[in-house]
Amino acid sequence: MILVYVDHDRGEIDPISLQAISAATALDPDVQAVIVGHGGKELAGEIAAYGATAIHAGHHVDLFDFTPRAHARAVHSLIEKNSPRAVLAGGTPRGNEVLSHVAALMDAPFASECVSIVLTGADRADIVRARWAGNMLEEAVVVAPVLIASVQAHSFTAVAAAAPLSLTEFEVPLSEGDVLVRVQDRVGSSAGGVGLAEAKVVVSGGRGMDGPDAFSMLEDIAGVLGGAVGCSRVVTSAGWRPHAEQVGQTGTKVAPDLYIACGISGATQHIAGCKSSKTLIAINTDAQAPIMGFADYVVVDNVHTFLPLLIEKLKAANQK
Amino acid sequence: MEIAVCIKRVPLLGSAIVLTPDGMAIDTSKLGFGLSPHEECAVEAAVQLVEANGGSVTLFSMGHVDGEEQIRDQLAIGADRAVLIDTNGVEPDPQAAASALAEAISTEDTTFDLVIMGSESADYGGSQTGIRVAHKLGLPVVTSVKGLKIEGGVATCERAVGSIREVYTVTLPAVITVRDGLNIPRYASVPGRMKARKKSVDIKQVTFDEPRITTKKFTIPDREAKGATSLGSGDEAAAALVDVLKQIGVLT
Structure with missing residues (x-):
């Protein structure tokens, strides 16, 4: 049996968790899911639709919003009770955090950000995991009777595979130390713009924008396409745009339908943040820039002269 | 306030990674070295806290002895002293790395109020060392922090989840892992660099446990x-x- 930790935010399921369920199903058809906190059990139907044969919904009077160590305690209690061969989660900040706590509680190894998992024996697994945010892959052997691993976002496809709904609720056995660190408040909202991580279209600018002013053109394009503005690290370091807009290894990783890279050369750290985009269009004066090798469509031109032409055509097309 | 900051020397990559012929390492013969942006922010945060509250910043770094150069860079921006754990060319798995760091931190004469680390290393990206160190030290841990305030022995931490920010509070002592964007790390001044030359860097040897994750x-x-x-x-x-x-359906 494979146990999958399913992350959710107040009843909104994390799509990478569904990818983890599909990754688990490939290892063993007996996949069980654990979900914790307010709004979790209501998601059982949605989880079963991806093939989880049993869903364990953990609750406790002290649990509402995300509480990392308590979620780990819930996972750990199920490992002790049901002895899974492996425990998986989505390779997200929360998925990695919960499994790190689980691994620390068990003093067991944790293979994060896997792109491939093969169980080769009772306590051995061959894994391939992402290093440098996916710019390099590590082939490794993990020795552990219970493999703890997270799957890199968008490395596995979530496949619907309906299983009959089997929901069990349980009270998470918590101690005081498990609830010391928990969400106390939530601030800000997506009001006033499309969030970068969720945007279907990201229009991103780099050094070639030559300063903060030219970003108004990217805002225009994002406005027409219903997208968000992003940028490279050079841009935030120079103070042209806020850090929240940075795409890359140390910023936000995005996987939109369309990524338009304007004046971005394509350092490995930037590519790590945008390589999961469905379609990538690069606009750059240098036809040899690394970004051009990752793009589906390239325009070899200067953003300062090209973008005004594009905006004019976009606005005309939009009015039709 | 006594603060420990864990930093790691990593190669500064260009537009492509080149491996050694045996595929067991990155060919760093043409590369410089630095820290992950997360860790530069960790050091900056610690230096700011000590400037405001007094105390000292001790750096802990595990890796090649040549990493002393990157440690001196951080001493130059205001950290007070450093412990360099020489790995003798062995790359530990995250469990072994966390054990060695926790051991080094807990055997210092100083009792630390705060341990700051990057949320994940640039190269390994295990996202777990800070949490493991916290468990070893018996401390609470807040991860991926992009906003930090400390008042009356309580740290208020913000982290981004999608388009909202979650707020956590934790009573010190604690471990906090931080992300790029927490602050804008300063550049070292010339007097800072002069002072850094005289600051102490203790070099310790370490023997790791048998790895549980073995790179092939x-x-x-x-x-x-x-x-x-x-x-x-x-x-x-x-x-x-x-x-x-x-054609791809983003414009109708």
Whole structure:
């Protein structure tokens, strides 16, 4: 049996968790899911639709919003009770955090950000995991009777595979130390713009924008396409745009339908943040820039002269 | 306030990674070294806290002895002293790394109020060392922090989840892992660099436990030869690009 930790935010399921369920199903058809906190059990139907044969919904009077160590305690209690061969989660900040706590509680190894998992024996697994945010892959052997691993976002496809709904609720056995660190408040909202991580279209600018002013053109394009503005690290370091807009290894990783890279050369750290985009269009004066090798469509031109032409055509097309 | 900061020396990559012929390491012969941006922010945060509250910043770094150069860079921006754990060329797995760091931190004469680390290393990216160190030290841990205030022995931490920010509070002592964007790390001043030369860097040896995750080899993922379609330039390219947007359905 494979146990999958399913992350959710107040009843909104994390799509990478569904990818983890599909990754688990490939290892063993007996996949069980654990979900914790307010709004979790209501998601059982949605989880079963991806093939989880049993869903364990953990609750406790002290649990509402995300509480990392308590979620780990819930996972750990199920490992002790049901002895899974492996425990998986989505390779997200929360998925990695919960499994790190689980691994620390068990003093067991944790293979994060896997792109491939093969169980080769009772306590051995061959894994391939992402290093440098996916710019390099590590082939490794993990020795552990219970493999703890997270799957890199968008490395596995979530496949619907309906299983009959089997929901069990349980009270998470918590101690005081498990609830010391928990969400106390939530601030800000997506009001006033499309969030970068969720945007279907990201229009991103780099050094070639030559300063903060030219970003108004990217805002225009994002406005027409219903997208968000992003940028490279050079841009935030120079103070042209806020850090929240940075795409890359140390910023936000995005996987939109369309990524338009304007004046971005394509350092490995930037590519790590945008390589999961469905379609990538690069606009750059240098036809040899690394970004051009990752793009589906390239325009070899200067953003300062090209973008005004594009905006004019976009606005005309939009009015039709 | 006594603060420990864990930092790691990593190669500064360009636009492509080149491996050694045996596939067991990155060929760093043509590369410089630095820290992950997360850790530069960790040191900056610690220095700011000590400037405001008094105390001292001790750096802990595990890796090659040549990492003393990157440690001196951080001493130059205001950290007070450092402990360099010499790994003798062995790369520990995250469990072994966390054990060695926790051991080094807990055997210092100083009792630390705060341990700050990056949320994950640039190279390994295990996302777990800070949490493991916290468990070893018996401390609470808040991860991926991009906003930090400390008042009356309580740290208020913010982290981004999608488009909202979650707020956590934790009573010190605690471990906090931080992300790039927490602050803008300062550049070292010339007097800072002069002072850094005289600050103490203790070098310790370490023996790791048997690894539970053993690397077999590294590979560079295939970059699908996408064979990018060139749309040309100028007016003609703008029209072609609008057609592409319609074709993939982002423009109706």
